[in-house]
Amino acid sequence: MKRPFSSLKVIEYGENISAPYCAKLMAGLGAEVIKVENIAGGDKARINGPFPEDEPDIEKSGLFLSLNANKMGITLNLNKKKGAEIFKRLIETADVLIENNAPGYLAGLGLGYDTLKEINPRLVMVSITAFGQTGPYKDYKAYHINSCGAGGISVGVGDPKREPLTMPLSQGGYEAGANAAAAVMAALLARRKTGKGQFIDISEVEVWATTHAGQNVMTFLYRGVNGVRRGIHGGRTYPNEIFPCKDGYVCVITPQGEQWKRLIEVLGTPEWSKNPKYRDRRTITGQTTDEINALMIPWMLERTKEEIFKICQDKRVPCAPIYDISEVINHRQIKAMDFFIELDHKKAGRLKYTKGPCTFEKTDWEWQTAAPLLGQDNEQVYCERLGYSQKELAGMKKSGVI
């Protein structure tokens, strides 16, 4: 069956997470994605594990494998004149270029959007960087912990008396990548009317600071500094707590008064709940929070997380167990959803991968090929598509172009 993006050709020149994840979303819906990697070892995600049995191998990185299925892989040295020329030829027929190099890097090689749109006015180009293409910090070097900090997220995670914590597993890259993919689709839909592409500037810090943490800034006028970490407590209305229980942890949150009343019933309407000090959840703050938690925790410690989850949800009290990754992967819900697919990879073997962030009724995610080996598709792309001879290919290899 025709895939939704089967008419789209995407060039990715990126590494680590943000640009590859953006291109992954396109690839999973059928776009042809050619991933262009540098000749000095390729995408950095190849050296970040995890690796099978912890043995580093650029063809077996779990991070790289999980981000690059369905893509073709070629190597190209853009620092060589010939390399830049070949890149332009790839752009001639492309719909989308996705990249996450430092601002001005491609322009410095003569491959900025202004040049590329002369070659292909229909090109949509998205550049994903930490701070964006403009502003005083645009050239700041930043890894994930930096973008998460400047984005206003880290200040909201951890114990208020200790250091703030970054989000696990470089979440900012995924959020920026998904936002970039949405922006690319908006530009492609507009192109159907205008016939013209455009440039898109995505800042990972800004993605954090707006959609994710932006509510803190807007309430700043009325509530002062907001969104600062509170340890095991979440939002302002009690409870939004992570409690220990018999075999792990549960999260309990009751934003509505009725839910709070039902929680008290679930707990068996203990004597302390009649204390006026604890009756109205909206007045429970600061030290009272710790007091009341201390009164609730013994009940939690007598029960397993599954027991608490069931008792609470049966009474429509919002609660969930804190599941670790094995509990999620083996959960009966995820099994009922057909959430994982399996792919064979030449070096890493057969592995299970997540299918996608949602389910499309008619055009769902399809994964045919595992991530490419470094330079795997050089011959197909350079010889069969661009028409270079085998001899020229050998020459380009020798001179460090590919």
Next chain:
Amino acid sequence: MQSLEGYRLLDFGTAQAGPQVAQLLADMGMEVIKIETRVKPDGVRLGHPMTGIGTGGVDESKWLDMQPVFHIMNRNKLSFTINLKHPQATEVFKRLIKISDVVLDNFSPGVMARLGLDQPHLEKINKGIISMSLSGCGESGPLKDTLVYAPLIISLGGMESMLGYYGEKQPMNLIPGYGDTNASIHGAFAILAALWHREETGEGQHISLAEAYAITNLLGEAVMDYNMNGRVPGLQGNRHPVLCPHGNYPCQGRDKWVAIAVETEEEWQNLCTALGAPEWLSNERFADKANRRKHREELDKLISAKTVNYGVYDITAILQKVNVAATPVMNCEDQYNDPHFRERGTFIEMNHPLVGKEIVYGNPMRLSEMPPEIKRIAPGLGEHNDYVLRELLGYSEQEVAELVKEQVIY
């Protein structure tokens, strides 16, 4: 012209995840009609306005229009109030669905079907319609009816089990509603992908987004480590598997921190020199990446003892000058006053007729020719009833009066 002009979305969303999907699209020019009713307004409209103005003599009936948090997630939208359960509402909806492209909801699974507004019903009225339902754990399966809020989503999806101090057991709560915000960004992408498919083929479809598993989908490294090695990650803290040093280090002042991350040998050397600690370079315990990772706690203490003597913006500038990744850990006040966000216009000041000055976060999808715009603050409840009924659906003045009288429009 804006990129999504010409498309119309009916937003049945409440709280955060649904409304934010539609907000991202409305900023890009999609016409978003928020479907509301006085019978049960969006919970974010309810309660005492956080502005405190409500006590200053403003009529209590206006409080529904005075919630800043509602305003920000519903800017650029139109508000149409209709009592979904009224028998006469069906006819109005039929007309509206006929001229719409997307229907969005984050009700509990099954609600849209009971209202006759699920995909099979919608398709009978408009063959190319696209619908999206956001749910906690999916629309079928044993957990489908789980009552969730953002922190429960990341708990069920596996991320909460990694949020906390490395080597400890107690997970830490996360202030931003990541379970919802992540769903909203992916939801916006998925709707546009389905619109693209419809443009190519004429075919509409339903999209189901289970927020908990949209989170699991982002834990690729952990899923792969489990599949490859059977390993289950615990609390991650500020540790990175490769980068070291890597952390948030204290600076002068209350709760001021600088985030520093080092990847290359050059960055490491520049960090030591810039912090005035060349002796670290000759310390065997920090001789290479592997050794630095092995002794990272000791190293973190040494770095903290240096950074604490600097203001956070000063140390950021000093380290960035030598190409070391250092940035302030910002709270909302820092962000609002920061020159970078100011220059980019990340936050926008707007004026609400009842509330006055408000700060609104922008939209990060910066298209060069068709940038996102915030044209207006969120609508009052039912503000666009006339526009929808008269201009879009062609009801006469008398018919509208009748629908209002019968409390169909309510």
